[in-house]
Amino acid sequence: MRLISRYPAPSFITGAALAAILLGGCTPFAKKPQVDQAQVKQFADRGYDSGIDYETTTTRSAPDAGNMTFHITVIQPVPEGKYPLVIYLPGLGETADAAANMRGAWAKSGYVVLSLQPLKSDADVWSSDAARTRDYTFLRHEMYSSGIVSERLDILSGLLAYLKQQAASSDPVVRHMDLSRIAIAGFDIGAYSAMLVAGEAPQNISFAGPPLRVGGVIALSPYADFTGSDFEVRYQKINMPVLSVTSDTDSDMRGSVPPSLHQAPFRYMPPGNKYLLVLAGASHAVIGNEDPTKPASPGSESPQSESGGSDGDSDSGGSNRHRKKSSGGQSGAASASVRGAAGSPTRRAMLEVASEQISTAFLNAYIKNDRYSQSWLKNDAQSWLKKMGQLEEK
Numbered sequence: 001m002r003l004i005s006r007y008p009a010p011s012f013i014t015g016a017a018l019a020a021i022l023l024g025g026c027t028p029f030a031k032k033p034q035v036d037q038a039q040v041k042q043f044a045d046r047g048y049d050s051g052i053d054y055e056t057t058t059t060r061s062a063p064d065a066g067n068m069t070f071h072i073t074v075i076q077p078v079p080e081g082k083y084p085l086v087i088y089l090p091g092l093g094e095t096a097d098a099a100a101n102m103r104g105a106w107a108k109s110g111y112v113v114l115s116l117q118p119l120k121s122d123a124d125v126w127s128s129d130a131a132r133t134r135d136y137t138f139l140r141h142e143m144y145s146s147g148i149v150s151e152r153l154d155i156l157s158g159l160l161a162y163l164k165q166q167a168a169s170s171d172p173v174v175r176h177m178d179l180s181r182i183a184i185a186g187f188d189i190g191a192y193s194a195m196l197v198a199g200e201a202p203q204n205i206s207f208a209g210p211p212l213r214v215g216g217v218i219a220l221s222p223y224a225d226f227t228g229s230d231f232e233v234r235y236q237k238i239n240m241p242v243l244s245v246t247s248d249t250d251s252d253m254r255g256s257v258p259p260s261l262h263q264a265p266f267r268y269m270p271p272g273n274k275y276l277l278v279l280a281g282a283s284h285a286v287i288g289n290e291d292p293t294k295p296a297s298p299g300s301e302s303p304q305s306e307s308g309g310s311d312g313d314s315d316s317g318g319s320n321r322h323r324k325k326s327s328g329g330q331s332g333a334a335s336a337s338v339r340g341a342a343g344s345p346t347r348r349a350m351l352e353v354a355s356e357q358i359s360t361a362f363l364n365a366y367i368k369n370d371r372y373s374q375s376w377l378k379n380d381a382q383s384w385l386k387k388m389g390q391l392e393e394k
Contacts, residue, residue: 036346043350047384048357048376050109050364054079060096061173065162068155073097073115075107076176084181084367085163088115089156089190091221091288092143093126099187099289105356106363112177118155119148122189143189144223146204152193153207156184161211183367185218185359187288188252192223195265199237203228216241216273216366218359221250221287223257224264231268241273241366242266245355247282247389271394273366275377277358279389282351283343289352292345354388 054077062071073096077083086106090098096115103113117123122143125131130138142148160182166174186194196207198217222244228234246262266276279287358381365373381391 033345035349039346040349040353043388044353044357047353048361048373048381050360050373052108052110054108054110056104056107059173063162063166063171063173065158068158068162070116070155070159070162071096072159072173074112074173075100075103075115076112077107077110081176082178083110083112083176084183084363085177085179086111086113086183086185086363086367087156087159088113089152089184089186089193090115090117090123091186091188091190092122093124094187094288095123100291101352102289102356102359105360109360109364110368111363114173114177116156116159118152118193122152144192144225149192149196149205150207152189153196153205156193156197157210164212179212181367182212182214183216183218183363184214185220187220188284189223191219191221195219195222195238195242198240198242199235200265201229201234201237214240216243216362218243218245218362219265220245220289220355221257221284222246222262222265224261225257231264235265235268236270238265238269238274239272241275241362242269243275243277243359243362245277245279245287245359247279247287249281250284250287252284266392266394274394275358275362276392277355277389278392279351279354280387281343281347282355282389286348286351287355289355292348350388354385358385358391 056075057078058073058075060071060073062069086103088099088103090096094117096117098115098117103115107113121128125139125143128139130136130142163174163177163179167177167179169175184194184197186192194217196202196205197210197214198219217240219242224231242265244263244266246259248259250259250262251257263276263278266274285292358377361373361377361381364370365377377391378393385391
């Protein structure tokens, strides 16, 4: 993103400044670092490849279910057929168009990806009075209150009930969906809703479960706090496959959750098809696949440095059946050099590739029941990631 100053540029350069420029052999304006596309492609090519790369199409609609209207964005493969459904729930301050690259990667691998921001107030949160006054404590209590959380779950259940009702129709929104194979994915507040669908049981929130079977959950920056149920109780009923994605620096400006606390759901869930991807140095925005060309919202973390050259380890990964053709770490012990490079455009792009490929492999492994994808996750993913992050499985 190019930064435009609010102040007029001076029409002259002082003698001292001109001398400094000439002696230093540099221009007065530093060139913004660019993504090294060759390095990103080299990293992606050594990663996971689903073997499918469909052309996709995107539609936006607002189906009316009588007492509810759902403003949704759907990305789906162009070829006719039935495809598993992924419902994506964006984070606070985001619309249904958020995380376009990640949703597109899933769709290209053979999924109908439906994105829904359940509450308009969630999309508009950074325009609220509390956000303008930076009263993030109030916002946190409000957005995670039992009443608001239950309202989101009711809308999600209403959407699933609508899809189930329309399954036998020629509804263009539904006709390509295989409703026997469903995953829920979410970021930030959306990850919290996804985890509640998976079986998380906090106090004061009653949820009977979705009207359609959900086969797996992806939680991008999963939420956790020390209020309510003990962790040993809160996560013990989660028996479906779950992929949690976070980082050692996963903290937004609101500071609502310390970075290490995002790992709590994985640590306390019972074993069995549970994965934790900790990306080295990835910001909260990178985990949510936020568009780097857009201005940061008040809820995003402070911008990271975009300095740095080579991100290293571009030769990571070995040969295996699954290799990624193309694509749009260490955890707590990440080195200072890794942390410093995390803000560079090239490393950011590589971190996003890592998240896209690991999450696509997870979907294929547990929604499509692909044994090769399961094997890649268990045996090959970490050797490919190297310093980009750490993948744990239990």
